[in-house]
């Protein structure tokens with residue numbers, strides 16, 4: 001079964017490079033996607049075999065630390081055994097069948113990775129969610145997805161109890177905890193007793209693997225469905241091209257487990273035989289991150305730009321990173337100033353990537369490629385990425401338009417199936433031969449993409465079109481600015497003008513606001529085209545953000561226009 005080998009067939013084990021090259025060729029669209037595919041069986045169990053045959057350095061496949069001295073380390077073989085036990089819990093007590101939906105809301109605990117793999121083994125569809133979900137968020141997600149089971153811990157269980165009567169599809173509540181709770185089944189107890197024998201579900205490549213709720217930066221989150229192959233094989237190429245992973249690498253992505261980036265990490269790292277490193281990170285804190293990079297042999301780091309903005313506030317020259325050699329940012333625009341500060345203090349380049357819950361990596365700056373500061377890099381194969389106009393025509397280099405991915409005549413396999421239960425929204429996301437991302441940019445003659453902003457975030461002032469990112473990046477170059485969000489604000493003569501909400505660096509917080517406003521306006525006029533300068537400035541203590549750390553400009557804009 002599957003195409004990529006199966007357990008119990010060691011006599012002619014191919015070299016890992018050959019195995020990975022096959023997956024990479026599929027990922028790049030150069031080989032057909034197999035009819036049947038299951039990541040746990042075809043990729044993880046294969047690595048178990050390769051590991052046993054001595055084809056990996058002696059590093060774990062999964063390495064979790066809590067920062068207080070506790071550690072969990074699993075080889076591929078141990079991960080296989082533990083996840084087979086977990087699959088027996090899901091298929092046994094929870095009675096989950098292939099296609100059943102499971103909501104997974106856990107902080108960065110090893111069980112998140114275990115349950116993810118167990119879902120693949122049972123064929124259940126996982127729906128990750130972030131731990132900060134409120135009762136309302138949980139009700140919305142459980143009702144919309146009709147999940148049969150929820151797996152969470154003590155901190156979220158009370159919220160689930162408060163709303164579970166409103167969620168008729170919910171049959172089993174599984175608690176990841178050392179204590180028990182009425183009406184909940186204890187996962188850890190069951191796991192201890194479960195059998196290690198499990199027969200992996202025979203999933204087709206097109207079967208659903210996961211449902212993600214988008215971040216909800218622009219409105220209500222949408223349910224995005226991915227298939228076994230779209231995620232399971234879709235990240236192999238970018239794992240090699242952008243993340244540049246090999247079987248000796250230890251990859252730390254600080255992302256929350258509820259966000260797509262946790263899945264991106266899983267599906268980029270494990271096909272390449274790399275180790276996934278996780279810190280419990282109860283709070284995202286710059287010093288903890290920098291100390292962890294100094295104490296552990298992490299080779300590859302990925303964070304959202306918000307975190308890099310925090311890191312560069314520290315004196316980075318005081319830290320000696322043990323093994324770090326490749327750094328990545330994604331999920332939001334990376335201000336060039338942050339990249340330059342990181343590089344000048346650590347000697348390490350920051351490689352930006354761009355993608356969505358709906359896709360795999362769309363654009364990236366691969367390791368070793370020429371970086372143009374402020375650009376998201378070039379199109380990531382197999383996607384044909386273009387800038388298109390309102391009619392879906394491809395624009396030449398330099399023209400501003402929508403970032404679009406070609407879906408006709410052939411829809412890339414590494415792509416969401418649909419917005420579940422929302423055919424109108426799915427249809428509206430396409431124009432002519434293209435899927436429209438909802439983001440604006442231009443591409444230069446060398447194929448580098450320059451992000452301007454989300455469609456709704458672009459400001460039109462006196463008929464000039466202004467992208468918030470350029471203004472925010474200009475502001476970021478001033479030492480007074482910790483971070484900023486730029487939105488449109490109503491103006492009687494210009495229609496709308498540029499307004500900047502600014503969080504000041506501590507050293508500037510007691511400065512006279514009027515003088516500082518003038519200074520910052522002059523600064524923007526100097527470093528970018530003068531028409532882009534913020535005519536209105538407001539100093540704030542923090543910016544509204546999604547839990548994944550993205551600035552919610554739409555909230556600030558609404559506030560401005562409703563004033």
Ligand code: ATP
Pocket residue numbers: 214215216217218219220221222260329330331332333334352353354355356357358376437438439451454550
């Ligand atoms: P929603 O669709 O619910 O409003 P969302 O678009 O934020 O939420 P995600 O799918 O998590 O949900 O995020 C994808 C979006 O994040 C992209 O469409 C883009 O706007 C932004 N993004 C991701 N990477 C980058 C990047 N490198 N530069 C600029 N923006 C980025």
Ligand code: MG
Pocket residue numbers: 214356438
């Ligand atoms: Mg979106």
